[in-house]
Amino acid sequence: MKTAITFNSNHEVHAQPGHFERPERLQAIQTLLNQDGILESLMVLKSQPATKEDVLLVHPESYYDKLVTASEAGTVWLDSDTYSTPGSLGVAMEALGGLIQVTEAVVQEKAANGFAVVRPPGHHARPAEAMGFCLLANIAIAARWIQKHTNMRRILIVDFDVHHGNGTQEIFYEDPDVLYISTHQSPLYPGTGSLLETGEKEGNRATINIPLPANTGEDTLIYVFKEILKPRVAQFNPEFILVSAGYDAHWLDPIGGMNITVSGFSTILKEILDWAALHASNRLVALLEGGYHAEALAHSVLTSLRILNNIQATPSDPFGPNPAQGSIHDQLKNYLVEIASIHAL
Numbered sequence: 001m002k003t004a005i006t007f008n009s010n011h012e013v014h015a016q017p018g019h020f021e022r023p024e025r026l027q028a029i030q031t032l033l034n035q036d037g038i039l040e041s042l043m044v045l046k047s048q049p050a051t052k053e054d055v056l057l058v059h060p061e062s063y064y065d066k067l068v069t070a071s072e073a074g075t076v077w078l079d080s081d082t083y084s085t086p087g088s089l090g091v092a093m094e095a096l097g098g099l100i101q102v103t104e105a106v107v108q109e110k111a112a113n114g115f116a117v118v119r120p121p122g123h124h125a126r127p128a129e130a131m132g133f134c135l136l137a138n139i140a141i142a143a144r145w146i147q148k149h150t151n152m153r154r155i156l157i158v159d160f161d162v163h164h165g166n167g168t169q170e171i172f173y174e175d176p177d178v179l180y181i182s183t184h185q186s187p188l189y190p191g192t193g194s195l196l197e198t199g200e201k202e203g204n205r206a207t208i209n210i211p212l213p214a215n216t217g218e219d220t221l222i223y224v225f226k227e228i229l230k231p232r233v234a235q236f237n238p239e240f241i242l243v244s245a246g247y248d249a250h251w252l253d254p255i256g257g258m259n260i261t262v263s264g265f266s267t268i269l270k271e272i273l274d275w276a277a278l279h280a281s282n283r284l285v286a287l288l289e290g291g292y293h294a295e296a297l298a299h300s301v302l303t304s305l306r307i308l309n310n311i312q313a314t315p316s317d318p319f320g321p322n323p324a325q326g327s328i329h330d331q332l333k334n335y336l337v338e339i340a341s342i343h344a345l
Contacts, residue, residue, distance in 0.1 A: 002043040003308040004111035006098035008118040009047065013087030016075070020255060020292045021133040026119050028294035029301045036316070038305055043111050047098030047118070049090065050141075054100060057144035058137050058171055063128045067092075067135060078130035092120060092135040103142050103285050107150055107240075113276070113284045113308050115245070117301060121289040123165030123244045124190060131167060132190060139244050139287050140171045143178055146240050153177045156238035156280070158272055159184075160221075160265075161246020161289040162256030164193030164209065168244065174203040179236045183224060185249065185258050186211030195342055208232060208343050214257040217327035218264030220336070221249075225271045228340050233275050235345055241276045241284045243269075247291030247300040251322035255292050259325050262296065262317035266303050273311055284308075295319075 007030065012023040033039055055064050070076050070084040077083055095118035102114035122139060124132030143155040155178045159165040164184040169192065172178040176199075184193055199207040210224050247265060249258035269286075276284040286304065291297035299316045306313035 001110070001112035002041065003305060004043040004045055004102045004105045004114035005039070005305065006045040006047045006102050006116050006118065008091060008094040008098050010087065010094055011091050011119050014085060014091040014120060016083040016085070019083065021120055024294050025291065025297055026117065028298040029117055032298040032302050033305070036302055038302065038309070041309060042305065043105065045098070045101050045105065047094050047101060049093040050097035050100055054096060054141060054145060055136060057148065058127060058141045060128055081132055082130045082134065084130070084135070088135065095119060096136050096138050096141060099138050099142050099285070099287055100145055103146060106283050106285055107146065112282060115286045115305060115308060117288050119288065121246070122287070123159055123161060123168045123289050124163070125167045126170055132163065134167065137167050137171060139242050140168050142242055142285065142287070147177070152239040154179070154236060154239045156233060156236060156241045156275070157181065157244065158241065159244035159246070159289070160249065160268060161244055162249040162253070162258050163189055163246070163290060164211070165244055166190050166192040169193070169197065169207055172203065173199055173207060174201045176202045176206050179206050179208070179233070179238065181208045181229060183210040183212065183221060185214055185216070185256055188256070195339065198342070210339060212258065215259045215325055215328055216332070217259045217329060218261060218267070219327045219329035220332050221258070221260060221264065222267050223329070223336065224339070225268055228336070228343060230271070230275070231345055232343055233279065237279050239280055239283070241272065241280050243272060243284065243286040244289045245286040245304060246289030247297050250291070250293060250296040250300060251325065252293040252296045252319060253291065255290070259322050261321050262299050262303050262319065263315045265300050266307050266315040269304055269307050270311055273307070
């Protein structure tokens with residue numbers, strides 16, 4: 001079986017001049033994928049809009065109506081970072097619909113795994129509030145869609161975007177059936193995601209936050225995935241894995257500062273694929289979140305698709321490591337011990 005991929009073809013109408021979250025992000029990815037020729041080896045799905053019923057799996061109807069009103073009003077700001085244009089709701093619905101189509105292809109064993117390369121992102125969207133460039137809580141809706149349409153209950157969401165996915169966390173904070181893992185830079189927007197945010201009520205310990213300082217480097221991030229998170233995932237034993245794949249932790253990104261390389265992202269994805277093989281019958285779907293250096297983003301996505309399609313594939317990393325910044329892994333050893341103790345089995 002092949003890796004399924006989809007784009008939301010109408011994404012260019014969701015645009016605001018000078019904004020970080022702009023059409024050039026997806027355009028750069030599509031250009032590089034076409035140049036590389038990888039699309040010929042993938043299952044390319046034409047995205048179809050999600051339904052209102054899909055949205056209501058997570059969001060209240062009043063919030064959906066608010067997005068409809070915003071689209072009818074022209075270009076408006078839903079918060080200080082998040083804009084809506086007359087076409088934005090349609091773009092967001094097609095992005096969500098593409099993610100659901102890729103997820104369904106994996107559920108039905110028509111695809112080995114999948115990647116929804118769509119925009120706008122979604123992990124900051126709260127149930128009743130747009131936030132941080134995000135209109136719909138895409139990955140959360142996909143998790144609820146799986147639970148509704150299959151017999152699978154235990155869903156793992158892995159979020160390696162440089163920013164904490166506060167919206168995703170909020171939606172599942174009391175839910176023991178969805179394990180949410182976020183590695184992110186801290187302090188950084190949106191200011192949530194502390195070590196001690198581990199879930200509440202029945203969802204206690206079903207949220208794992210790994211806040212890391214700027215310039216952490218991939219040695220530490222890879223260590224976290226292989227040594228700290230792997231046993232927790234084994235304990236949870238997920239039936240399906242969803243990945244919020246944000247690439248703004250790359251060292252060239254203008255927003256983040258985690259000092260990760262394209263090759264580093266590939267190592268992390270390989271580890272998550274190993275989890276999928278061990279626990280989830282290889283069921284894994286990734287969703288594009290952040291990443292605001294167009295070329296670094298494009299090569300990160302190309303590399304992820306190569307790894308999804310063939311775990312032994314070679315990364316496409318023309319940038320290499322940051323020549324001005326080394327790893328601070330040794331300085332973080334005591335902190336990593338603290339992280340491990342909080343999230344120990």
